[in-house]
Amino acid sequence: MKKSVEITNLPIISILNGSQLGKVKDLVIDPENGSVDFLTVEQEDWQVSVKAIPFKKVIGIGEFAVMVENESSVIDLNEIPIANQLVNKKIKIVDTRIISRKGQLVGKATEYFVNDESGDIVGISLHSNERDVILHADHVMTYGKDIIIVDEQAANFFVDSPEQLFEEKPLIIEKQEEPTSVNAGSDTELRALKQKQIELLTGKKVTENIFSQAGDLIIEAGSILEASQIEAAQDAGPTVFVKLSMNIEE
Structure with a gap:
């Protein structure tokens, strides 16, 4: 586990030839999944396009450097629309x-x-x-x-x-x-909220695949929501449920 500040400004090193490809400029956050999906790259020779590394291409992050397999791990954001969209969302956490x-x-x-x-x-x-x-x-x-x-x-x-x-x-x-009246009330409110969510979403169509935080498919795109599927999304955590609620249609 790393603090964001421990990743920013680290050199990016290619394992293949030991060369430095640049350094980490920023962390690009996917707000729907609650994750860092890309690391933008700062390099003096790149004046026009913005380059980034998909986090899944990172081999390791140490105290001295971010390690990638080779320079092909660095992509041009213009070539990957989803990466460009995330950068343009400008989601940040610090000072928010x-x-x-x-x-x-x-x-x-x-x-x-x-x-x-x-x-x-x-x-x-x-x-x-x-x-x-x-x-x-x-x-x-x-x-x-x-x-x-x-x-x-x-x-x-x-x-x-x-x-x-x-x-x-x-x-x-x-x-x-704990058998306290405060917690009992909170549990009752939570159950009521979850039941209301089920009532609102049941019968609606899912427009995008919904995955758990671990990457397992919970609900397939095109599904007509049933109570059990909504409960599965609730159990998977707030970010998964928010993604479900943002990707439905009548």
Whole structure:
């Protein structure tokens, strides 16, 4: 796992011939999947077009360099429309305000953590109520150009260190199972919200393949949504469900 700042400005090295292909200029975020999909490349010889490396072409990210197989891993963004679209969306995380689904200001993002194997965004550092804390990316519902939207429970699950990001899911389960009136109410609201989502989406047509965070196909494009498919998307996490809701038609 790497902070974004630990990736930016790293030299990009070709394993084939040991040459430097440039350095990392920026991380290109896919807001629908909550991942870094491309690394843009800064190179003095390239004056016109913008070059980038698909994250899946990255062999490894170390303290000294980003390693790729060879220079063919570097592409021209004009040749790949989806990459160009992501760059033009200009999604950033650092210095972006974070608000809850119910409109409460949660804090301001100061950094984010990336799985250096998959490119998935794992967590976000933020300044909240005079504290510097970290939030697991599972709580993010929307990565917007100006605002990051999280679920209303996000502030209850701040952690103090990146290592705790991997301990959060069990903690969430424990908190939901505690026999307190507050949690019982939250569980009831959550079930009601999920049921409302099922009612709204059932019978609608899916226009794009929907994949889990692990890359497994959950719902095939062209499917007429059934309750079980919607539940599968809900269980896969907020970013997967948001992608489903953005890719349906009557």
